[in-house]
Amino acid sequence: MKKALLLHSSREGQTVKILRSIESELAGNYECELVDLHDMPEVNWAEYDKVLIGASIRYGHLNKKLYRFIENNLSALNEKKAAFFCVNLTARKPGKDTPEGSVYMKKFRKLSPWQPELQDVFAGALYYPRYKLFDRVMIQFIMKMTGGETDPAKEVEYTNWDRVKDFSERFRSL
Known part of the structure; x- marks a missing residue:
C-alpha cells in the first residue's frame, strides 16, 4: 500500500483534527503516518509516496520550527508529491479562505523556499x-x-x- 506522511505544526489541535479527517478520506488508498513537526523528526523520505504539511497560525505567524523543517528538508520536499495547508481564524470569512485571498498564505509563499503545487487554507476553531x-x-x-x-x-x-x-x-x- 502507498504511504503518506502527514506532518503538523499545531497549537490547539484543530490542525491535527483536520489531518485526521484527511487521513480518514485517504484510507484504503494510503497508509498515513501523522507526525508532530515540532519534534523536528528525521524523516526517511524513501518510505513515503506523498507528504502533507498542515500548520496553524498563532498571533499572525506560522511557527518558526515549520520554516526550519522546510529549510532542512527542502530538496526532499521538492522531490515528493507534496501539499501544504494553513489553519487560521481569519479564514472564517469568505475570500480569506483561499490561498489567493489569505494574507498568511501570501506571507508563507514569500518566506518559504518550498512552494508546493497544492496549497489551501482552512478556518480553525x-x-x-x-x-x-x-x-x-x-x-x-x-x-x-x-x-x-x-x-x-x-x-x-x-x-x-x-x-x-x-x-x-x-x-x-x-
Missing part, C-alpha cells in the same frame, strides 16, 4: 474555555477587532469540512 488567561484575552481582543466571537464560555468550530474533503481528493489525485 475557538476554544476559549481551554485557553490560558493571557491567550484568551489576546484572542478575544483580536476577535473583537475582526468582528468575531468573544464570549469566553464558547467553543466555536469554523472549519468547513466539505472544503477539507475536497482538498483530500485533490491531495489523493496529486
Whole structure:
C-alpha cells in the first residue's frame, strides 16, 4: 500500500483534527503516518509516496520550527508529491479562505523556499474555555477587532469540512 506522511505544526489541535479527517478520506488508498513537526523528526523520505504539511497560525505567524523543517528538508520536499495547508481564524470569512485571498498564505509563499503545487487554507476553531488567561484575552481582543466571537464560555468550530474533503481528493489525485 502507498504511504503518506502527514506532518503538523499545531497549537490547539484543530490542525491535527483536520489531518485526521484527511487521513480518514485517504484510507484504503494510503497508509498515513501523522507526525508532530515540532519534534523536528528525521524523516526517511524513501518510505513515503506523498507528504502533507498542515500548520496553524498563532498571533499572525506560522511557527518558526515549520520554516526550519522546510529549510532542512527542502530538496526532499521538492522531490515528493507534496501539499501544504494553513489553519487560521481569519479564514472564517469568505475570500480569506483561499490561498489567493489569505494574507498568511501570501506571507508563507514569500518566506518559504518550498512552494508546493497544492496549497489551501482552512478556518480553525475557538476554544476559549481551554485557553490560558493571557491567550484568551489576546484572542478575544483580536476577535473583537475582526468582528468575531468573544464570549469566553464558547467553543466555536469554523472549519468547513466539505472544503477539507475536497482538498483530500485533490491531495489523493496529486
